[in-house]
Amino acid sequence: MPPLSSFVLEGTARLRLGPHPDRARQDAETLLLHLLGKNTAWLMAHGDKLLPDDLSLSYSELLERRYCGEPIQYIVGEMEFYGLPFRVTPDVLIPRPETEYLVEKVLELAASFPVPRIVDVGTGSGAIAVALAHKLPHAAVTAIDLSAATLAIARENAKRNGVAFRFLEGDLLAPVAEERFDFIVSNPPYVPETDRATLSVEVREYEPALALFAGDDGLEVYRRLIPAAFDALTPGGFVALEIGYGQSVAITELLTRSGFEQIEFVPDLQGIPRVACAQRPS
Ligand SMILES: C[S@@+](CC[C@H](N)C(=O)[O-])C[C@H]1O[C@@H](n2cnc3c(N)ncnc32)[C@H](O)[C@@H]1O
Structure with missing residues (x-):
């Protein structure tokens, strides 16, 4: 041997x-x-x-x-996000390093809130919600996903990282219809259906379609989520969304139309806008 x-x-x-x-x-x-x-x-x-x-x-x-x-993360069932260990299975999207920009931005903004109420829409593996709860132990975090199988993994990841918060199954903000939040954060599906053939085999064949695609132009989820987020925010509260390549103009329009102000984008190392952030006026 x-x-x-x-x-x-x-x-x-x-x-x-x-x-x-x-x-x-x-x-x-x-x-x-x-x-x-x-x-x-x-x-x-x-x-x-x-x-x-x-x-x-x-x-x-x-x-x-x-x-x-098959993605290496699914084979070994493990990966790191924001320096924390996460279990990943084919039920959840593999968290991407770009999503750490979203976590960073929310941490920066949340510093001025004594007890920030945060909801993560489309939590997947729980990457964003767990990272935020870990860094902000005083925050009240809620994680929502349409998929029960996904939520089971997110729960496991919260436990593994020693954080506890609320998990709800449902469509976008519907499970918290009567509540108000200081932060609505989301990395929703944003890949145009028309781009399906251009994706790598790893993504197209192995990652959950529910986590990836959002209509022909990739904006279908944002179109529903952005106005719903405005209604669910407290005055002065923030929405923070990961966005796809080339979507910043359309997202600016959707945010403006819903009444958001102070719209800004966080670029990645290549200068590509990756996170849209906006405030509900006080
Ligand atoms: C791009 S993945 C993001 C996962 C995780 N937040 C991350 O950043 O790695 C999008 C997630 O949104 C969920 N999702 C898709 N449509 C949804 C809807 N209408 N309501 C709630 N969750 C939804 C999917 O199941 C998936 O877990």
Whole structure:
């Protein structure tokens, strides 16, 4: 039986033929470490150790799944968002690093609220709600999603990160129709249906369609969410939304039409507007 380092090399060679040759080595190593329950530092020190026979077959199976395009996060079932550990399954969108801009912006604005009431619409894995609850232990957080399976994962992630808050199943803000909030935050589905064919296999074939698509122009959810958010905010409260590439003009129009003021966009490192933020006038 060859040593672990040879398995990494063999795995890398296999994944170089797959959809992400650039990440072949990293993925091959991640899959092996996942099976062994060890970290990279351990592998560096123990690359000459032998892989138990039963794990050799499991390793080949994991490599094949990755070779076929299954996202590495679904295979290992784990990832980090905002420095916190999250469980991810095919029921939830894999949280993206860009969404951390949304968390940052809300944390900045929430600093002046003694007990911010926050609702995360379309919570998915709970990434945004858990990160906010973790950083703002005094906040009253509510997480909503249309999917019960998704909410089960979000609940698990809250527990895992030692935070507790309310989870509600339903359409957008319908489950909290009678309530008012200081912050309505959301990373809703915003991919145009017409872009489906342009998405990578990893996204198109493996991530939940409910988390991705929002009508032909990608704006269908914002069109309903933005006016509903205005009504559900306290005067002076904020809406913060992740937006898709090229959507800032349409979002400005929707926010203005609903009565929002102080509209601003947070750009990513490439200068692309990623988060729209606006205030309900006092
Ligand atoms: C883009 S994902 C975002 C997940 C998570 N907030 C994140 O940032 O990683 C959108 C989420 O919205 C949920 N969703 C889609 N339509 C919805 C609706 N009408 N009402 C509530 N949630 C909805 C989906 O189930 C999915 O979990």
